[in-house]
Amino acid sequence: MSAPSSTAPHRAGFACFVGRPNAGKSTLTNALVGTKVAITSNRPQTTRHTVRGIVHRPEAQLVLVDTPGLHKPRTLLGERLNDVVRTTWAEVDVVGFCLPADQKIGPGDRFIAAELAKLKKRTPKIAVVTKTDLVDSKALAEQLIAVDKLGRDVGVDWAEIVPVSAVNGEQVQLLCDLLVPLVPESPPLYPDGDLTDEPEQVMVAELIREAALEGVRDELPHSIAVVVEEMLPREDRPQDKPLLDIHAYLYIERPSQKGIVIGPKGSRLKEVGSRSRKHIEALLGTPVYLDLHVKVAKDWQRDPKQLRRLGF
Numbered sequence: 001m002s003a004p005s006s007t008a009p010h011r012a013g014f015a016c017f018v019g020r021p022n023a024g025k026s027t028l029t030n031a032l033v034g035t036k037v038a039i040t041s042n043r044p045q046t047t048r049h050t051v052r053g054i055v056h057r058p059e060a061q062l063v064l065v066d067t068p069g070l071h072k073p074r075t076l077l078g079e080r081l082n083d084v085v086r087t088t089w090a091e092v093d094v095v096g097f098c099l100p101a102d103q104k105i106g107p108g109d110r111f112i113a114a115e116l117a118k119l120k121k122r123t124p125k126i127a128v129v130t131k132t133d134l135v136d137s138k139a140l141a142e143q144l145i146a147v148d149k150l151g152r153d154v155g156v157d158w159a160e161i162v163p164v165s166a167v168n169g170e171q172v173q174l175l176c177d178l179l180v181p182l183v184p185e186s187p188p189l190y191p192d193g194d195l196t197d198e199p200e201q202v203m204v205a206e207l208i209r210e211a212a213l214e215g216v217r218d219e220l221p222h223s224i225a226v227v228v229e230e231m232l233p234r235e236d237r238p239q240d241k242p243l244l245d246i247h248a249y250l251y252i253e254r255p256s257q258k259g260i261v262i263g264p265k266g267s268r269l270k271e272v273g274s275r276s277r278k279h280i281e282a283l284l285g286t287p288v289y290l291d292l293h294v295k296v297a298k299d300w301q302r303d304p305k306q307l308r309r310l311g312f
């Protein structure tokens with residue numbers, strides 16, 4: 001890519017990464033922004049909220065919108081998540097379709113590609129082949145060819161096909177260079193230095209949810225929601241020793257799940273608390289007292305009233 005000249009107009013706009021669960025969208029967002037703003041996990045479908053990471057460059061600003069994975073909906077929550085995804089696609093300037101290098105293109109990818117084909121023609125679509133560190137060059141070449149073919153099969157004209165590894169940073173800058181010219185000429189949309197406009201409480205809730213998902217049974221992740229009820233600075237603290245009190249509820253669907261989340265003698269919940277507290281402190285830059293409670297919200301995934309309460 002050519003270096004920015006002083007006469008080049010400033011560009012700013014929105015990009016979003018789509019792809020099936022676990023495709024590496026959140027990790028890529030983090031790699032581009034350079035800090036942990038999106039929530040990653042080795043479990044599918046952990047990204048519930050649209051999280052924006054913002055890439056600041058002298059000549060451009062890229063606002064990255066991270067969406068949940070698009071999938072065949074089985075519950076009301078699933079349908080709502082898909083609506084969120086489609087609404088996001090329609091609003092962004094460029095879409096990056098993430099396909100892991102180490103996995104054969106499957107029905108899930110074809111489903112998304114077919115949806116992308118329905119998106120307005122003038123929204124550029126970049127195919128991003130992720131996790132290139134997991135495969136050798138021969139397998140990578142084959143995947144690039146398969147992605148090209150996928151585009152032709154469904155009728156999407158990829159603006160680019162870019163292999164990247166978010167883990168070792170390979171080609172991440174190149175991807176950024178390729179995204180910038182695809183957003184419109186515009187002054188910066190966000191103040192310099194902002195990394196995300198996600199409300200702090202939502203990010204804190206996501207960090208707690210991420211910690212709660214670690215090491216629990218496969219079926220449980222979809223049944224956990226976290227709501228931060230209150231974040232208040234502790235009174236009577238000396239100025240140089242502030243403490244932020246955070247009260248949060250971990251919602252599960254059934255009483256039988258309580259034991260899994262809490263663990264023997266509360267050991268798991270304690271661990272979830274201390275692990276997420278570290279991340280929260282790093283995010284907010286202040287010591288935190290975290291008060292975590294587990295509550296049963298029966299069948300919350302199927303109940304519109306509960307879903308609204310839990311922020312969906």
Ligand SMILES: Nc1nc2c(ncn2[C@@H]2O[C@H](COP(=O)(O)OP(=O)(O)OP(=O)(O)O)[C@@H](O)[C@H]2O)c(=O)[nH]1
Nearest residue numbers: 022023024025026027041042044045047131166167
């Ligand atoms: N080796 C390797 N692993 C990666 C890379 N990018 C992501 N991963 C791993 O792949 C898994 C899924 O990554 P995420 O970024 O959470 O995927 P996602 O697409 O955001 O997933 P959802 O939120 O479920 O939609 C995690 O375990 C990551 O550590 C990469 O470049 N190389």
